Amino acid sequence: xxxxxxxxxxxxxxxxxxxxxxxxxxxxxxxxxxxxxxxxxxxxxxxxxxxxxxxxxxxxxxxxxxxxxxxxxxxxxxxxxxxxxxxxxxxxxxxxxxxxxxxxxxxxxxxxxxxxxxxxxxxxxxxxxx
Numbered sequence: 001x002x003x004x005x006x007x008x009x010x011x012x013x014x015x016x017x018x019x020x021x022x023x024x025x026x027x028x029x030x031x032x033x034x035x036x037x038x039x040x041x042x043x044x045x046x047x048x049x050x051x052x053x054x055x056x057x058x059x060x061x062x063x064x065x066x067x068x069x070x071x072x073x074x075x076x077x078x079x080x081x082x083x084x085x086x087x088x089x090x091x092x093x094x095x096x097x098x099x100x101x102x103x104x105x106x107x108x109x110x111x112x113x114x115x116x117x118x119x120x121x122x123x124x125x126x127x128x129x130x
Contacts, residue, residue: 003115004045010107011037011044018100019083022092032096036082040104043074062116068109075101075108 016033023029051057051067060066079101084093 004041004048007044007108007111008037008041010111011040011104014103014107015079015100018103019096022083022095022099023087028087032083032086035086036079036096036100039082040075040078043078044071047071047074064109064112064116067112068105071108072101072105075104 012033015037016029019032019036020026020029023032047070051060051070076097080093080097083096083100084090087093087096
């Protein structure tokens with residue numbers, strides 16, 4: 001759950017910044033920034049569970065690029081839908097879907113690398129204690 005919460009905080013910050021710049025409206029920008037990361041955080045949780053339980057994906061868990069790409073598809077879909085529904089604009093929805101997930105995909109990649117490294121260090125420490 002710590003991993004999900006750290007990603008949620010990164011995601012919210014990026015979503016708010018992009019939504020406000022795109023809409024110029026603090027209320028709509030704030031709503032997009034609050035709802036889109038919440039929906040994506042739930043999607044992230046289930047994405048992680050899927051990668052941890054499906055045997056094929058579990059074998060590929062260290063393939064950060066593949067895992068990042070699969071989450072980017074989910075993220076793009078959520079970003080477009082939320083931004084479009086809240087703004088009523090295909091343009092804002094499309095730009096939000098292109099810009100915000102792109103920035104967050106890059107952030108996700110580095111977030112995943114940090115957590116993979118952390119897990120490796122914990123595993124190595126546990127192996128030394130045995």
